[in-house]
Amino acid sequence: MIHLPTRVTYARQASTFSTKSARSPSVSTPRNPFIRMISIDQEVSIKKKEKESQEDEKSEKERLREELEKEGGKRQGFRKILLYARPEWKYLILALIASALSGFVFLAFSLFFTQIIEVFSITDTNKLKHEGHFWALMFVAIGIFQGTTMFLSIFFFALTSERMTKRLRSNLFKNIMRMDIAYFDMPQHSSGKISTRLATDTPNVKTAIDNGLGGVVQAVVSLILGITFSFYYGWQMAIVMLAIFPLAGLGQWLEVKYFENRHEKDKKENENAGHLALEAIENIRTVQSLTFGLYLIENGSLEPMNVMKVLFAMSFTTGSIGWAASYFPEYTKARLAAGIIFKMLREKSKIDSLMDDGQRPFINGTIELKDVQFAYYERPESIILKGLDLTIKQGQTLAIVGPSGCGKSTVISLLERFYDPFGGKILIDGNNLREMNVSHVRSQIALVSQEPILFDCSIKENITYGYGPTFFTMNQIKQACKIANIDKFIENNLSEGYETRVGEKGVQLSGGQKQRIAIARALIRNPKILLLDEATSALDAESEKIVQEALDRASQSRTCIIIAHRLSTIVNADCIVVMKNGVVIEQGTHTELINKRGAYYELTKTQNMASH
Numbered sequence: 001m002i003h004l005p006t007r008v009t010y011a012r013q014a015s016t017f018s019t020k021s022a023r024s025p026s027v028s029t030p031r032n033p034f035i036r037m038i039s040i041d042q043e044v045s046i047k048k049k050e051k052e053s054q055e056d057e058k059s060e061k062e063r064l065r066e067e068l069e070k071e072g073g074k075r076q077g078f079r080k081i082l083l084y085a086r087p088e089w090k091y092l093i094l095a096l097i098a099s100a101l102s103g104f105v106f107l108a109f110s111l112f113f114t115q116i117i118e119v120f121s122i123t124d125t126n127k128l129k130h131e132g133h134f135w136a137l138m139f140v141a142i143g144i145f146q147g148t149t150m151f152l153s154i155f156f157f158a159l160t161s162e163r164m165t166k167r168l169r170s171n172l173f174k175n176i177m178r179m180d181i182a183y184f185d186m187p188q189h190s191s192g193k194i195s196t197r198l199a200t201d202t203p204n205v206k207t208a209i210d211n212g213l214g215g216v217v218q219a220v221v222s223l224i225l226g227i228t229f230s231f232y233y234g235w236q237m238a239i240v241m242l243a244i245f246p247l248a249g250l251g252q253w254l255e256v257k258y259f260e261n262r263h264e265k266d267k268k269e270n271e272n273a274g275h276l277a278l279e280a281i282e283n284i285r286t287v288q289s290l291t292f293g294l295y296l297i298e299n300g301s302l303e304p305m306n307v308m309k310v311l312f313a314m315s316f317t318t319g320s321i322g323w324a325a326s327y328f329p330e331y332t333k334a335r336l337a338a339g340i341i342f343k344m345l346r347e348k349s350k351i352d353s354l355m356d357d358g359q360r361p362f363i364n365g366t367i368e369l370k371d372v373q374f375a376y377y378e379r380p381e382s383i384i385l386k387g388l389d390l391t392i393k394q395g396q397t398l399a400i401v402g403p404s405g406c407g408k409s410t411v412i413s414l415l416e417r418f419y420d421p422f423g424g425k426i427l428i429d430g431n432n433l434r435e436m437n438v439s440h441v442r443s444q445i446a447l448v449s450q451e452p453i454l455f456d457c458s459i460k461e462n463i464t465y466g467y468g469p470t471f472f473t474m475n476q477i478k479q480a481c482k483i484a485n486i487d488k489f490i491e492n493n494l495s496e497g498y499e500t501r502v503g504e505k506g507v508q509l510s511g512g513q514k515q516r517i518a519i520a521r522a523l524i525r526n527p528k529i530l531l532l533d534e535a536t537s538a539l540d541a542e543s544e545k546i547v548q549e550a551l552d553r554a555s556q557s558r559t560c561i562i563i564a565h566r567l568s569t570i571v572n573a574d575c576i577v578v579m580k581n582g583v584v585i586e587q588g589t590h591t592e593l594i595n596k597r598g599a600y601y602e603l604t605k606t607q608n609m610a611s612h
């Protein structure tokens with residue numbers, strides 16, 4: 001039996017991201033006149049698997065199509081992907097050369113095969129032996145040649161595509177990291193979707209320039225050589241073989257349909273008859289070519305050996321088209337994935353924390369909001385802040401209260417510059433926040449929110465997060481923990497002290513402990529402005545008391561904005577602001593507002609604390 005190892009065989013073994021649609025080589029049914037190497041049962045199961053993988057591929061393409069539309073991108077062509085792979089061109093060229101060289105193998109194989117047949121007609125035993133050895137060695141040589149070219153082509157394609165994927169993934173990640181929060185509010189940029197972009201879609205792009213492309217180059221070279229060779233040795237037969245080439249395609253299509261519609265039960269009964277009929281259609285090209293070849297030999301137009309040469313050359317070289325075809329479904333996916341990813345790479349952040357632009361004045365901490373109007377990009381019709389005016393003097397504590405959904409946390413988001421208002425302005429020490437350097441402002445503001453975000457690393461690393469392990473001294477870390485009321489717990493209860501890992505999202509700590517570590521993280525930065533958004537509302541009464549003490553200490557000597565539902569925690573604030581429907585409806589100290597008998601007084605009544 002003759003089985004010429006194919007590109008797909010090697011590629012399957014070498015590639016981690018192998019193409020699902022590629023014909024499985026070990027069980028492939030080569031379209032050549034010699035053999036059917038597998039049983040009908042195997043064939044049925046292959047067809048089923050192929051169908052399943054085609055369906056997977058279809059739904060994957062549908063997903064990519066939908067997401068491309070949502071992202072507002074256009075599918076990208078081969079040229080664009082190639083241009084992106086410019087730094088890898090030298091490897092790509094080497095890969096293409098190796099693939100083109102491997103395209104010579106099919107023609108050489110068919111030639112050697114004809115020669116072997118000729119050798120068997122030699123009657124002189126010594127000559128037969130000598131020639132036989134020679135051609136056997138030639139087969140070894142062709143095997144070595146094919147192995148080498150295949151290895152080089154797969155190696156360089158892997159190098160090209162993996163390097164490009166790495167670059168693409170890292171550039172995409174960097175760009176995503178620069179984006180403003182509004183970008184992440186969009187449903188197409190949810191964390192799940194972004195993970196898919198990074199994990200699945202970047203490798204999808206590389207399929208345009210990976211080993212599958214080598215298969216196409218190999219097939220094209222092989223086909224050109226086969227056709228040229230065939231026309232040279234027997235143009236009449238070459239024309240006939242090319243003309244009936246579509247019949248082979250028809251045979252394959254019929255075969256797929258036949259197996260698709262067959263039921264398990266009647267499979268065995270029909271096996272032989274159906275199989276025979278399909279074989280006849282499939283091999284009709286060979287049957288007809290041979291008939292025509294005989295006719296050409298009979299009328300003296302062609303030597304018998306030339307008939308064989310053309311027959312084998314055309315059979316082997318045209319067979320490579322099937323293997324190359326598996327590239328195209330992958331290429332379609334690559335174009336769609338590149339459309340999404342290139343669009344995401346072009347996206348510019350409206351508020352870029354990595355930009356060097358903007359003023360960097362010394363910040364004292366006086367904050368003014370003047371007629372601030374704001375709506376979230378995802379819900380432009382619902383205006384959250386409708387001309388908000390607020391003033392907080394340097395070092396003062398301001399508390400914001402009001403019904404749920406009135407826009408309290410939105411004020412904090414605007415101060416952090418997660419979003420920009422569409423009307424009015426925010427001033428820090430008289431400087432417009434929009435004109436200031438984003439990272440400079442953020443370095444002077446610390447936020448402690450209801451659900452502290454801790455990372456799966458040590459307590460020390462969580463506290464110094466973003467600054468590197470040596471930026472703060474151990475004394476500074478301990479001091480921050482002392483103010484945050486967590487130093488004793490760390491030193492007395494944890495055997496590894498500040499090096500203790502906190503687990504994913506800090507699961508190994510209680511809510512109050514996590515919150516106090518978050519406070520220590522905020523304090524070590526010595527911010528001029530401290531924002532507390534419901535920092536104690538998730539805690540039980542005992543923890544709340546401890547955390548509240550920590551927060552009271554933390555808010556000293558800096559501007560502090562507190563959002564709290566439990567009004568007992570803000571009675572000592574320098575100023576209390578009551579918000580409703582996006583505007584300030586009342587403001588003053590606790591005593592002033594109680595005496596006013598207005599909205600604040602009503603709120604305190606509901607919490608049984610009007611007498612404070």
Ligand SMILES: Nc1ncnc2c1ncn2[C@@H]1O[C@H](COP(=O)(O)OP(=O)(O)OP(=O)(O)O)[C@@H](O)[C@H]1O
Pocket residue numbers: 185376377378379384403404405406407408409410411
């Ligand atoms: N990212 C967002 N995209 C769209 N709408 C949002 C977004 N965040 C908040 N909102 C909406 O904006 C309004 C104000 O939200 P905000 O969180 O500022 O209210 P809040 O006063 O802090 O409420 P609570 O006291 O319940 O925390 C709400 O109606 C909310 O649904």
